[in-house]
Amino acid sequence: MSDEQEKDNYSANPNQKTYDMPHQVDHEVNVVKIYFAKRVPKMTWEPKDEIYPVKNGGLVSDVKEKYEKKGRRNIQADKEDSVRLKAKEEVKITWEEEVQAKKADGSPDFDFERINSTTIKKKVWVVAECQGATGKLSVEIHENKLKNAENIYENPVKFLEGETEKSNIEFNINGTLVYAKEITMRPKSDEDLKKLIDKFNKRDDRNAFLYFKAEVTGTEDEVKFPDETREFLNKDNERFEIRYCNCGSNYDITCTRYSKRYGPAYWGSKKLENYADWDTLIEEKKITTEEKAILVGMSENEGKLDSVQSYDWDLSGEQMILTAGAMQKTVDHTGQGEFTTQVEEFKAQYPEKYEELFVSCGWTVDSGILYYKDPADSKADKITGNTLSDKIRENCKESLFGKTVECKPLQPIVNAVIDKSFQEKQVLDFIKRLKEVVLPLTPTGYSYKLSDYLQSKLGKATVLDHHINRPGFVKDDFGAALGRFFAKKDANTAKENKTRKEGEKLKNLSRNPGEWGDKHSQYEKEILDDYGNKRRGTDMDKRYEKMEKNSNLS
Numbered sequence: 001m002s003d004e005q006e007k008d009n010y011s012a013n014p015n016q017k018t019y020d021m022p023h024q025v026d027h028e029v030n031v032v033k034i035y036f037a038k039r040v041p042k043m044t045w046e047p048k049d050e051i052y053p054v055k056n057g058g059l060v061s062d063v064k065e066k067y068e069k070k071g072r073r074n075i076q077a078d079k080e081d082s083v084r085l086k087a088k089e090e091v092k093i094t095w096e097e098e099v100q101a102k103k104a105d106g107s108p109d110f111d112f113e114r115i116n117s118t119t120i121k122k123k124v125w126v127v128a129e130c131q132g133a134t135g136k137l138s139v140e141i142h143e144n145k146l147k148n149a150e151n152i153y154e155n156p157v158k159f160l161e162g163e164t165e166k167s168n169i170e171f172n173i174n175g176t177l178v179y180a181k182e183i184t185m186r187p188k189s190d191e192d193l194k195k196l197i198d199k200f201n202k203r204d205d206r207n208a209f210l211y212f213k214a215e216v217t218g219t220e221d222e223v224k225f226p227d228e229t230r231e232f233l234n235k236d237n238e239r240f241e242i243r244y245c246n247c248g249s250n251y252d253i254t255c256t257r258y259s260k261r262y263g264p265a266y267w268g269s270k271k272l273e274n275y276a277d278w279d280t281l282i283e284e285k286k287i288t289t290e291e292k293a294i295l296v297g298m299s300e301n302e303g304k305l306d307s308v309q310s311y312d313w314d315l316s317g318e319q320m321i322l323t324a325g326a327m328q329k330t331v332d333h334t335g336q337g338e339f340t341t342q343v344e345e346f347k348a349q350y351p352e353k354y355e356e357l358f359v360s361c362g363w364t365v366d367s368g369i370l371y372y373k374d375p376a377d378s379k380a381d382k383i384t385g386n387t388l389s390d391k392i393r394e395n396c397k398e399s400l401f402g403k404t405v406e407c408k409p410l411q412p413i414v415n416a417v418i419d420k421s422f423q424e425k426q427v428l429d430f431i432k433r434l435k436e437v438v439l440p441l442t443p444t445g446y447s448y449k450l451s452d453y454l455q456s457k458l459g460k461a462t463v464l465d466h467h468i469n470r471p472g473f474v475k476d477d478f479g480a481a482l483g484r485f486f487a488k489k490d491a492n493t494a495k496e497n498k499t500r501k502e503g504e505k506l507k508n509l510s511r512n513p514g515e516w517g518d519k520h521s522q523y524e525k526e527i528l529d530d531y532g533n534k535r536r537g538t539d540m541d542k543r544y545e546k547m548e549k550n551s552n553l554s
Helices: 060-066 190-201 278-283 289-299 338-349 351-357 385-393 410-417 420-438 457-469 471-497 517-534 540-548
Strands: 028-041 043-053 072-077 090-100 110-114 117-119 123-131 136-144 159-161 164-166 169-172 177-184 207-217 222-224 240-243 253-258 261-266 322-324 329-331 363-366 369-372
Touching: 028 177, 028 207, 060 072, 060 090, 110 123, 117 351, 123 136, 123 169, 169 177, 253 410, 261 385, 261 410, 278 289, 278 420, 289 420, 289 457, 322 338, 322 410, 329 338, 338 351, 338 363, 338 369, 338 420, 351 410, 351 420, 363 410, 369 385, 410 420, 420 457, 457 471, 457 517, 457 540, 471 517, 517 540
Parallel strands: 028 222, 117 240
Antiparallel strands: 028 110, 028 123, 043 090, 072 090, 123 177, 136 169, 136 207, 159 164, 159 177, 207 240, 253 261, 322 329, 363 369
């Protein structure tokens, strides 16, 4: 255990201005906040300078650009940006660089950032903001069982401080204002830990909610708490979630085959139409009832919310690393792809969930590339690309076709995509793709958008279905269908006009779908029947037929 952990109190940041804490009051102990946190480096801006020797001329602004990178700001030069430099000249560059702050003794300084969830067996910090000069603050962790029949934990919750099992955290109050201790969220014995895991596994969400109870002793000063319960994190929207993540070890992965190539797959069990929070998304106006119908109707052609596989290859002929989720987003042979982007966005939206579901199970995303490292092997390398796809497929071969196989890297992905937050992201990404990417497309050779041609649920589902599978073909293939449609209509008009007198001849059908009036639905269906069957891609005619018959799209 570190020296900081052994101390009864620790100043999180003695010089930090705590705007939501009142100042110390004589003869008073005021317990303001208690929360779970992670320790993060306290950063500060440090002035830097360097003499840059000019090699081949150029402008001062070009030199300044060489110094631009993350963690730097206020880059300046001792000459104007427009000055043209000569070889062997020198330019003095100054900037501010973000570095970790240090305490008075020279050791690194840290801040504490509140967290809202963790997983069992992980280390967390317990932080108390407390005013006062004397006394002892004792904190217990309790579980609120909420609507569950019974608790997972026996209150108070047991944890480890260093290697010692405890049921309360103690801080000596000495005027520091902010106190913190690091604990591990597990009991000491493996037997007790197994009992906890068994209880977590009996719950659908495999989670529990914890709060703090606090007491102050050993002082003659007046003791104050926010309310008479002396509880913290036990109100709605404040509760701390603890989860058991087994990195997907409960999911059976099957060795399958596609075009004579073998790979692992988890086919999934959760259909998009059975997504539990449709009504909530509609009530919150994140989607509409029509958009729900489009997604449900189209999703029969795609994977389930929790489907994951690694047997496909990309258009270049290289092995895909994996394909996941209801939209069957991919990670290509370079570690990039739509699923990588989805995980990167999830990381920004739900950093704690990302840590829990991906990082702790070996998966990380960095600068648009997805990596895997065996979390149980400290000597393992972080891998991506063909090395990773080979690793994922290593247990799949002809003799194991149709059998359950071990695939440690793929199981956490199954576990992640089925998480409630990730499921919502999948649904909202569908809608975002339809509204912001697909419908604004302009078919090749025409000046109106797909949204102008397509008013029906079937029409919108058909172009979304195509874009998910062959995004580069949508504009050309829909444009080609429009060409065939208008050619047929123009030919019919020409034939009809042969029987009409001058002044009575018909005009060709307007290329502006906004002028089709009550014929719009008829014309749209004619175009769709052609486009839906002739668009390029795998089994596109069968996919269109399935959507035509889907009651959600009628």
